[in-house]
Amino acid sequence: MLKFLVRRLLTFVPTFLGVTAISFFFIRLIPGDPILLLAGERGVSPERYAELQTQYGFDKPLWGQYLDYIWGVFQGDLGTSFVTKKPVLDEFLTLFPATLELSLCAILLAIAIGIPAGVVAAVNRGKFFDQTLMTTALVGYSMPIFWWALLLIIVFSSGLGWTPVSGRISLMYYFPNATGFMLIDSLMSGQKGAFASAVSHLILPTIVLATIPLAVIARQTRSAMLEVLGEDYVRTARAKGLTPARVNGVHALRNALIPVTTVIGLSVGTLLAGAILTETIFSWPGVGKWMVDSIFRRDYQAVQGGLMLIAVIVMIVNLIVDLLYGLINPKIRKG
Amino acid sequence: MTEITETPATATGPAHPSPLREFWQYFSDNRGAVAGLVVFAAFFLVAVFAPLIAPYPPHEQFRDHLLQPPFWQPGGTLQFPLGTDPLGRDMLSRLIFGARYSFFIGMVVVSIASFFGVVIGVIAGFAPSWLDTLIMRLMDIVLSFPSLLLALVLVAVLGPSLMNAMIAIAVVLQPHFVRLTRAAVLSERPKDYVTAAKVAGAKPGRLMFVTVLPNCLAPIIVQAALSFSSAILDAAALGFLGMGAQPPTPEWGTMLAESREFILRAWWVVTFPGLCILFAVLAINLMGDGLRDALDPKLKRS
Numbered sequence: 001m002l003k004f005l006v007r008r009l010l011t012f013v014p015t016f017l018g019v020t021a022i023s024f025f026f027i028r029l030i031p032g033d034p035i036l037l038l039a040g041e042r043g044v045s046p047e048r049y050a051e052l053q054t055q056y057g058f059d060k061p062l063w064g065q066y067l068d069y070i071w072g073v074f075q076g077d078l079g080t081s082f083v084t085k086k087p088v089l090d091e092f093l094t095l096f097p098a099t100l101e102l103s104l105c106a107i108l109l110a111i112a113i114g115i116p117a118g119v120v121a122a123v124n125r126g127k128f129f130d131q132t133l134m135t136t137a138l139v140g141y142s143m144p145i146f147w148w149a150l151l152l153i154i155v156f157s158s159g160l161g162w163t164p165v166s167g168r169i170s171l172m173y174y175f176p177n178a179t180g181f182m183l184i185d186s187l188m189s190g191q192k193g194a195f196a197s198a199v200s201h202l203i204l205p206t207i208v209l210a211t212i213p214l215a216v217i218a219r220q221t222r223s224a225m226l227e228v229l230g231e232d233y234v235r236t237a238r239a240k241g242l243t244p245a246r247v248n249g250v251h252a253l254r255n256a257l258i259p260v261t262t263v264i265g266l267s268v269g270t271l272l273a274g275a276i277l278t279e280t281i282f283s284w285p286g287v288g289k290w291m292v293d294s295i296f297r298r299d300y301q302a303v304q305g306g307l308m309l310i311a312v313i314v315m316i317v318n319l320i321v322d323l324l325y326g327l328i329n330p331k332i333r334k335g
Numbered sequence: 336m337t338e339i340t341e342t343p344a345t346a347t348g349p350a351h352p353s354p355l356r357e358f359w360q361y362f363s364d365n366r367g368a369v370a371g372l373v374v375f376a377a378f379f380l381v382a383v384f385a386p387l388i389a390p391y392p393p394h395e396q397f398r399d400h401l402l403q404p405p406f407w408q409p410g411g412t413l414q415f416p417l418g419t420d421p422l423g424r425d426m427l428s429r430l431i432f433g434a435r436y437s438f439f440i441g442m443v444v445v446s447i448a449s450f451f452g453v454v455i456g457v458i459a460g461f462a463p464s465w466l467d468t469l470i471m472r473l474m475d476i477v478l479s480f481p482s483l484l485l486a487l488v489l490v491a492v493l494g495p496s497l498m499n500a501m502i503a504i505a506v507v508l509q510p511h512f513v514r515l516t517r518a519a520v521l522s523e524r525p526k527d528y529v530t531a532a533k534v535a536g537a538k539p540g541r542l543m544f545v546t547v548l549p550n551c552l553a554p555i556i557v558q559a560a561l562s563f564s565s566a567i568l569d570a571a572a573l574g575f576l577g578m579g580a581q582p583p584t585p586e587w588g589t590m591l592a593e594s595r596e597f598i599l600r601a602w603w604v605v606t607f608p609g610l611c612i613l614f615a616v617l618a619i620n621l622m623g624d625g626l627r628d629a630l631d632p633k634l635k636r637s
Contacts, residue, residue, distance in 0.1 A: 011472070018476035029492050135367070138624070142616040144568055146575045147591060147609030150598055154606075158599045273481035277572060291484065292576060295491045307488055311479040318479075 004326050012319060016312065020073060023307040024066050027300045078305035083297050088305035092287060097180025098168060099279070099286030103271045105202060106209035111264065114214045115257075118221025123248055125226060133218065140215035145274055149208045149281040156204060163204050166283035170197040205282045209274050213267040220263045224256035231255075258328055265321030269314045361629035368625020374618035382434040389428035390416075393585040397423040402601045418603045420594055422583075426603065429585040430611055436586040437567045437615055440501055444566035447505035449559050452512020457543050457551075459513065460520025471517070474510035482507040482565075483572055490578045497580040500573045507569070508562050515558050519551035553630040560623035564616040571612050587612050 035044065035052050044052070053059045057068050072078065078088040117137075121130040157165045164170070168182045175189035183202070186194035228234060229252055237251045238244075275288035283289070287306060294302040352360065362368055381388060397419060404411040405418040405426075417426040459470040477485070489503035523529060524547065532546045573579035574588030582593050587608040594604035 011475075014472055015475050015479060018472065019479050022476060022480075026488060026492055138367075138620055139613070139617060142564065142568075142613060142620050144571055144588075144609055144612045144616070146572060146588075147605070147612065150591070150595065150605050151609065154598055154602055269481045273483035276481075276483055276487070277575070280576065292487070295487060296577075303488060303491070307480065307484065310481060310484060314481065315479045 005323065008319065008322055008326075012315065015315060017070075019311045019315070020070060020308055021066065023304045023311070024069055025062075026307075027304040028062065028065075030298075030300060073308070078308070079301040081294075081299055081302045083294075083299045083302070088302050089309075091290065091302065092306060092309050094180075095285060095287045095290050098182070098284060099272075099275050099288060101181045101183065102202070102205055102209060102278070102284060102286060103268075103275060105206040106271060106274075107213060107264065107267070109206055109210040110214035110217050110267075114217030115221050115253075115260065118218045118260075119225055119248060119253060119256075121218070121222045122225030122229065123244075130222075134222065137215040137218045140211050141219070143211050143215075145208050145211055146277045146281060148211060149204070149278060152204050152208065153281075163200050168198065168201050168285060169194065170201075173197060205278050205284055208281075209271060209278045212270055212274060213264075216263055216267060216270075217260060221256065221260050224259045225252060228252045228256045258325070261328075262321055262325055265317060265324075268317040272310055272314065358629050362625050365625040365628055367621045368628070371618040371621025371623075371625065374614060375622055378434050378615055378618065379438065381431055382438045385431050385435050389425075389431040391425045391428045393424065393429045393432040394583055395424065395428075397425070399423070402597065402604070404601070405603050417607055418601070420590070420604050421597055421601075426607055429590060430587070430607055432585045433587045433590065433608065433611060434615075436497070436580060436584065437570070437612070440497070440504075440570045440586075441563040441566050441619075443501050444505045444508065444570070445559050445563050447502070448508040448562060448566075449512050449555065451505075452509040453516045453548070453555060455509075456513040456516025457520055457548055459517045460524065460547075461539065461543050467517075470513070474513050477507070477510045480507075483569060486569060486573060487576065487578055490573060495578045495581065497570075497584065497586065500570055500579040501566075504566050504569045504573075508565060511558060511562070512555065515554050516551060519554055520547055523547050523550050557623060557627045557630060560619060560626050564619040564623070567612065567619070568616055 035049055035056070035058060050059075057065055060068070069079070076089055078092075080086065081088055081091060084091065117133055121133045124130045153165055156162045169186060173186065173189070173191055173194040175185060175191060175194065178185050178188060182198045183195065186198040225248075229248075234247060234252050237247045242251070272288070275284075275286060276292060277288075278284065279286045279289035280292050287310065291303065291306045291310070293299075294306065351357075397415075400415060400419045401423045402421055403415055403419045403423075406413045406416050408418075411418060415425050415427070417430065419425055420429070455470060459467045462470070486500070486503040486507050489506060490499050493499035493502065520543075529542070529547060532542055537546060570579050571586070571588030571591070574586050575592045577592060580586035580589045582589055590608040591605060594601070594608075598605045
């Protein structure tokens, strides 16, 4: 296990360097002079230009800039946003809890519905319920979620008036940002209605973001269950006279969950990609919306930092999933 | 017993059906896959014959008919069966022309991604271990970025346009082809026919692309089908974010973005383009499932 851990960690380092290199050099490929962009429309004097160039390190050769950047990254310095003039890392960390809260709610919803649905479908293989469920899952999997979001807004926000259209909480409430998680903060504030408001803002974005992972988890659970249900130990459990609920729910599901766990871990990338669209549509103040805004504002320092941080988050989650998988399934360790 | 129903070849069992026939047998067993194929074919015909089918050119504006609802709603007429958009253009015609863009996007993206992906994958499968490691590490790096985010940044670098969006999506989808091809090549390489070809003096290029590659195609074809639908989805998402096809192109995602501010007043300008995307993607995914069942020997009920 230790060998597996070390080998896996060793592949992490070059991938990490590659990710920083890609986010660094991509941004340098963007046409246009960043200093002129920084100076705005008023233009800039040659002296000031040189000064800014030195300040941002643009006078050095490209590889020198890259080394500086990497050095900064290891010290937690991802540069300063061109637009807000705040450190990129600070901006990211302020906005990240919003994305995390939304993503966690979405993945919990996907698991809470997807796994039971997959199990029931597998147990009733080929029957009406199974077919309906799998068709629904395929529809969910094929869903353009940005359109799905608009549709839900038309029906539930503007049509029925049940949920708000955008934001994280009604402007009526104000309380300190203790944890960054609106659900927890609003509860702690003790203000009447604040928690309900936070929940109602969270419902539609959560449904939208959960749609694709939910479909994937349901499909994966079903196929993993089908595989397991044919195994000898399940037949033995049945022969012992255990109730179907116990056989399916304990003996089979436990083993079927191994591949499902992997799929859940790997859907983090999907979630973050989905967050870009979901947050943009619902004006959710998280990193997805921030990335899109930064791209449109040509705030390349922010784009570069955000791109790298998001990739690193995905990499760390994948690493954890791999390690967990190695822990559960000894066959992988040798591979 | 007036007829002999059994063929003389009973000793070896019935004659093996041709691969194509066998494939169709498995594929047509899956009703969803056949339905997907029918819808896909219908979309394809619509895309090809768009100028003949569409009642109006996609950019023609009818200034007296801004945001007219579909014909079954009060205020709608059969002149514009699915209504008009905020600029008075016929929705139906724009949707029909939109099919062209989606198919074009799917074709171009899958061609680029699969061509480079397969070539790199075969090379990685045959390469010495340092090159193999290098290639796979590079692919890992690309896969570390959420696909839509990387595509978005790539388009920002290249400049927003449909062509650049297609290139970006192809770059993002290509590592999947590399991984799949490499894995298939690695599982074929130790087989006897490969050794035989090597002993017979096949040059590396021939060995890679003529001897081994044709035996690796099944998973690649399935991946190509699934990539076709992701390409359409991602391109629509980029269009929606303003980084794909630019207005007034009647691309479905771009149409959605253009009409977003009208969702509370005119549901049809938002609903129909999305439905088209959903149906096209769903049809292709259904087909992809059928292809996998038919091509993947592990799942065949033999």
